Amino acid sequence: MNKTRLALLLSFLIPVTFAHAGVDNKDSKEEFIIDTPSNLSTQESTENYWTEERRYAAKPKSIVPLGNEVSKIKAETGLESYIRNQKERTEQLVIEPSTGMDWDDSFPILSSVKGVPETADVSRYPFSNAGKTFFTDSKGDDFYCTAQFVGSNQVLMTASHCLMEDNGKWYRNIEFYPRAGGNIVFEPLKIGCKGVPADAIMNGERNLGKDYGFATVYK
Numbered sequence: 001m002n003k004t005r006l007a008l009l010l011s012f013l014i015p016v017t018f019a020h021a022g023v024d025n026k027d028s029k030e031e032f033i034i035d036t037p038s039n040l041s042t043q044e045s046t047e048n049y050w051t052e053e054r055r056y057a058a059k060p061k062s063i064v065p066l067g068n069e070v071s072k073i074k075a076e077t078g079l080e081s082y083i084r085n086q087k088e089r090t091e092q093l094v095i096e097p098s099t100g101m102d103w104d105d106s107f108p109i110l111s112s113v114k115g116v117p118e119t120a121d122v123s124r125y126p127f128s129n130a131g132k133t134f135f136t137d138s139k140g141d142d143f144y145c146t147a148q149f150v151g152s153n154q155v156l157m158t159a160s161h162c163l164m165e166d167n168g169k170w171y172r173n174i175e176f177y178p179r180a181g182g183n184i185v186f187e188p189l190k191i192g193c194k195g196v197p198a199d200a201i202m203n204g205e206r207n208l209g210k211d212y213g214f215a216t217v218y219k
Contacts, residue, residue: 037192057142132177132181133176155216
C-alpha cells in the first residue's frame with residue numbers, strides 16, 4: 001500500500017503527519033488521533049471474517065447521551081425555552097372549523113406520496129456515496145454503522161463511535177461495504193488510516209460535539 005498516497009488523501013480533511021505503521025500518534029496542532037494501517041495478515045483475516053451470516057447478525061452501533069450531555073445540548077440549543085414558547089403559543093391559538101376541502105384534489109401529487117416511505121435507491125447519487133462499515137469490539141461483539149465518501153472516493157466520514165470504543169481502543173475487523181442494502185453486493189473495501197478528534201472521548205465519556213471521524217479505503 002502507498003502510505004504517501006493515503007496521507008495526501010486525508011490531508012484534505014485531516015492535515016496531519018502519519019507515523020510508522022501500527023503506531024498511534026496524536027497531532028497536537030490539529031488535535032486528531034490517527035491509527036495507521038494494520039499489517040497485511042490482519043487485513044486478510046478481516047476480509048475472511050465478514051461472512052454473510054456475520055454481517056446479518058451484526059447490530060447497529062449507537063450511543064445514548066448521558067444526562068449531562070442532554071442538559072448541555074438543551075442549554076446550547078435553547079430547546080426547553082423553544083418547547084415552552086411553542087406550548088404557550090399553541091394554547092392561545094383559536095382553531096377554526098375545517099372547510100372540508102380535500103387538498104389531495106387540488107394537489108394530486110401530494111396524495112401519491114403522502115405517508116409512503118421509500119427505500120433509497122443506492123445506485124443513484126447521493127445515496128451511491130454511502131454504505132456500511134462492519135467492525136468488532138474488544139468483547140468480540142459485531143456491529144455496523146453508516147459511512148459516506150467525502151471529497152474523494154477513497155475517504156470516508158463516519159461517527160467517531162463507529163471507529164473507536166468508549167475505552168479509547170480502535171475497533172478491529174473494520175471493513176466498508178459500498179451501497180449496502182441494494183440488490184447488487186459490491187466488493188468490500190479495506191480500511192487504511194483512521195482518525196478521530198483527540199477530544200472525542202473526555203474522562204471516559206463521549207463528546208457528542210466531536211462525534212465524527214475519517215478513514216481511507218482501498219481494494
